[in-house]
Amino acid sequence: MDKEHAQALYHEMLLIRQFEDKAAEMYALGKIGGFLHLYSGEEAVAVGALNALRPDDDLFTSYRDHGYALARGCDPKAVMAELFGRETGLCKGRGGSMHLADASRHFWGGYAIVTGHLPLAAGMAYAHQHRKTEHLVLCVFGDGASNAGEFHETMNVAKVWSLPVLFLCENNLYAMGTSTREASAQSEMYKKGCSYGIESWQVDGMDVEAVEASIEKAAAFIRSGKGPVFVEALTYRFRGHSMADPELYRNKAEVEEWKKRDPIPRFLEGCLANKLLSREDADRISSEVERQVSEAVSFADASPEPSLNSLFDFVSA
Amino acid sequence: MPTITYREAIRQALRIELKENPELILLGEDIGAYGGSYSVTKGFLEEFGAERVVDTPIVESSLIGLSIGAAMAGMRPVVELMTINFALKAIDQIINNAAKIRFMFGGQFSAPLVIRAVSGWGQLGPTHSQSFENYFAYAPGLMVVMPSSPNDAKGLLLTAMRGKDPVLFIEHALLYSTQGDVPEGKEGIPLGLSDIKRRGKDVSIVAYSRMVLLALQAAQQLSKDGIEVEVVDLRCLRPMDLGLAVSSLKKTGRALVLSEDWPSCSIASEVAARLQNEAFDYLDAPIGLLVSKDVPVAYARNLEAATLPNVSDIVGAVRALLS
Ligand SMILES: Cc1ncc(C[n+]2csc(CCOP(=O)(O)OP(=O)(O)O)c2C)c(N)n1
Ligand SMILES: [Mg+2]
DSSP: OOHHHHHHHHHHHHHHHHHHHHHHHHHHHHSOOOOOOOOOTTTHHHHHHHHHTTSSSEEEEEEEHHHOOOTOOHHHHEEEEEETHHHHHHTTTOOOTOOOEEEEEEEEEHHHHHTTTHHHHHHHHHHHHHHHHOOOEEEEEEEEGGGGGHHHHHHHHHHHHTTTTEEEEEESEEETTHHHHHHOOOSSSSHHHHTTOOOOEEEEOOHHHHHHHHHHHHHIIIIIIIIIIIEEEEOOOOSSSSOOHHHHHHHHHHHHHHTTTOOHHHHHHHHHHHSSSOOOHHHHHHHHHHHHHHHHHHHHSSSSSGGGGGGTOOOOO | EEEEEEHHHHHHHHHHHHHHHHEEEEETTTTSSSTTTTTTTTTTTHOOOOOTEOOOSSSSHHHHHHHHHHHHHHHHEEEEOOOOOGGGHHHHHIIIIIIHHHHHTTTTTOOEEEEEEEEOOOSTTTTTTTTOHHHHHHHOOOOOOOSSSSHHHHHHHHTTTTTOEEEEEEEEEEGGEEEEEEEESSSOOOOTTEEEEESSSSEEEOOOOOOHHHHHHHHHHHTTTOOOOOOOOOOOOOSSHHHHHHHHHHHHSOOEESSSSSSSTTHHHHHHHHHHHHHGGGGGGEEEEEOOOOOOOOOSSSHHHHOOOOHHHHHHHHHHOOO
């Protein structure tokens, strides 16, 4: 870890946190509608994972996708504008929060039908294998998704065909209000990968360095042609499942316990201790993030809605 | 008669049958501890216990399959699918098993489960704002119900939970907080009968689910100009009773069919075709259709609003029929 890299990781995580806080505020003001799933608490996973990969490795994820978009380098302005449903949004206001994508960054989308994207990721990996390129596909999903049929079908095919796909399961202990304890016969998700003979392991998802190292190792394995890897990141969402969640299913004490492991101060403290970051660096990054987020909001707010003449764009039949 | 919400009406029906029928269980994703995505089953876990209110993993297809099996064994599963969009994951079980079992095995047994699913929109984006009643109403063997009022919701759901065939009961997210008078009793409303929601002599509107409410609002506006609209609520899409719609059309000579689904292969196009067959000689104008625009529903508020039919669209369409 060098200073520059430490700054980048800290910056990206903080950007996601503040972006999400701002999105929640904008939701309360009615600027954002529908379902809004925030990534607060899980930042280390996206940031660690994407920093371990090449910018042209492919990315598929679920509806909880703001963190991935930002960690992939998408412009916060365009992300916020998408949440506002504006023409300048990443997907021109068509997709909204749950369906972000940026093809120029090999970010192939957030998908809102649970497990719907797993076969797509494996399919893209198949194309890479077929064309003998070195790309790999990162496929992110939750603990809840790992109980569904398409998850198992995709694991099986990925192993049988030895596909260059990296399954990253974010185990945040809940699928909406259903805990993994109640919904999954196997409480350790990586063991589901093991059961298909896939190289699988766990990582502390609240530790950005650990995630980065773990994904680097996984990527090296995949690029050496040995087939898929399954990484389970143990993490926690600090906010409700979506903005509509009254959180009846978990107690405050549990949330507070996890907040003690908040990946952002944890990383910062480590960096301060190791002299990778100074207080001044942290303050500078913090005000830079504040500026980015407030610019994103002003940009989104000032952006036009999609023109009604464009209603039928992007469908040919 | 007490005035209650559509949500409360459904809750009442579920509670009545949970109490009356010990074989009846509720199953679904987040219906227990979370309280249901649309709070329909809020408090049920505490009231009826985890044996009757079962939280399931995210397994729509298997959930329907499991419920079919339990129904074959004599239980009465009532499954909640958070949204109709997720019913596509389970369409194989719904059509190939639930809808076929009684017929395919010569009537020896059936799969009397009720599937509650939610239709609707509200900036939910392209995958979460769809209407699929047509997909399911297409298949013989499965009843499809789409109530518009609290009264119908309660009465039709009670009947659905007492019948011997599988029923897909589609609720509308934007109706949950609407209110209406609902009798307190345990009486059901027979499935497969339409209902006149407003009398009028000039134009017949045929609709179901939320579009009935919009039709009634449009009718009120038009009434100020002396145009009296009759509103026929189909209530059930399979079996579909067009008796009242046909007699209404014979009286008015003009009909407008409304739905939130897309134009092609839709319930609305089906209704229009059947009405034309039955009442061709009485038509003073071609049957009007007002449905969603033929494009996925965008997240952006203005595009979404432009995609779905609204009250002023209905008013305009009625005027067009009369001119
Ligand atoms: C097929 C399908 N079923 C149900 C839902 C509703 N739903 C949205 S997110 C979610 C929970 C998913 O949990 P998990 O995979 O653990 O991801 P997390 O939200 O925790 O990141 C559910 C049930 C859906 N979107 N798609
Ligand atoms: Mg989860």
